[in-house]
Amino acid sequence: MPDPVPPDPTTSRGSHAMTTTSNGTPAIEFRDVVKRFGDNVVLDKLNFSVAKGDRVTLIGPSGSGKTTILRLLMTLEEANGGLILIDGDPYTHEYKGDRWVEIPEKRRRVVRNRVGMVFQQFNLFPNMSVLENIIEAPVHVLGLSKKDAVERAEQLLEQVGMSDKRDARCTQLSGGQQQRVAIARALAMDPEILLLDEVTSALDPEIVADVLGVLREIARTTDITMLLVTHEMQFAREVSNRVLMFDHGQIVEEADPETMFTNPSHERTQEFLKAVL
Numbered sequence: 445m446p447d448p449v450p451p452d453p454t455t456s457r458g459s460h461a462m463t464t465t466s467n468g469t470p471a472i473e474f475r476d477v478v479k480r481f482g483d484n485v486v487l488d489k490l491n492f493s494v495a496k497g498d499r500v501t502l503i504g505p506s507g508s509g510k511t512t513i514l515r516l517l518m519t520l521e522e523a524n525g526g527l528i529l530i531d532g533d534p535y536t537h538e539y540k541g542d543r544w545v546e547i548p549e550k551r552r553r554v555v556r557n558r559v560g561m562v563f564q565q566f567n568l569f570p571n572m573s574v575l576e577n578i579i580e581a582p583v584h585v586l587g588l589s590k591k592d593a594v595e596r597a598e599q600l601l602e603q604v605g606m607s608d609k610r611d612a613r614c615t616q617l618s619g620g621q622q623q624r625v626a627i628a629r630a631l632a633m634d635p636e637i638l639l640l641d642e643v644t645s646a647l648d649p650e651i652v653a654d655v656l657g658v659l660r661e662i663a664r665t666t667d668i669t670m671l672l673v674t675h676e677m678q679f680a681r682e683v684s685n686r687v688l689m690f691d692h693g694q695i696v697e698e699a700d701p702e703t704m705f706t707n708p709s710h711e712r713t714q715e716f717l718k719a720v721l
């Protein structure tokens with residue numbers, strides 16, 4: 445059971461990074477977010493925000509809390525404190541009268557539907573065809589007609605270069621092909637925010653470029669807000685406009701990619717990048 449505390453910026457001890465532009469509500473905002481697994485405090489009053497249309501890459505050593513942040517945004521994990529807001533709307537709790545109350549599942553789902561995620565291990569429905577995977581949520585969650593969902597799915601399959609596999613079973617596809625279908629499936633929900641969690645880590649090196657190419661094109665042609673966790677520093681550099689360096693659940697440095705990758709100022713970032721670049 446979470447134990448949210450009213451966010452109070454004046455007493456916040458956590459790290460803070462703002463990638464908001466001066467106009468408008470951030471697409472994503474973490475206010476004093478706490479996440480523990482047993483005694484392991486993974487996020488300790490984390491504050492950061494992502495402006496609409498921003499492409500933000502989270503980097504940092506394994507175990508520093510990057511995936512946990514994405515999983516919290518998908519409500520695959522629940523925070524133990526603080527607030528997460530999507531486009532200004534509290535995600536899990538809201539302050540009513542003088543206390544925090546949990547947001548009912550139905551309203552929570554409406555907010556969650558604005559967020560799409562692509563996972564390292566694709567997570568497609570193995571017993572469905574490619575097309576069925578893509579239309580499942582638009583039909584059953586958004587209530588789209590099957591005809592409209594199929595039409596949109598076909599456009600997306602073309603966009604990710606998978607039209608010829610429309611009726612294939614997902615188990616017949618290579619890793620790279622599955623990941624392209626997973627990207628199409630996430631986009632089929634028309635998300636405002638796309639979360640990408642190490643989407644090329646499970647792929648053979650020669651097909652990583654294909655998947656990155658698809659994502660690069662999405663970044664170029666849409667204004668979807670993206671939050672990425674990746675070890676592909678070149679990709680991070682090309683696609684993102686902000687990079688946040690994490691260590692032990694805290695942001696130790698925030699910069700544009702050029703500065704972060706060529707001239708990082710924090711010693712921890714310098715060490716990390718020396719090891720991975």
Ligand code: ADP
Nearest residue numbers: 481484486504505506507508509510511512513
């Ligand atoms: P990163 O993505 O930076 O590698 P993670 O967010 O995956 O880091 O993990 C941060 C910490 O949280 C690690 O210490 C990890 O062991 C722990 N952790 C993550 N998920 C769980 C879980 N489901 N149960 C227990 N501990 C977890």
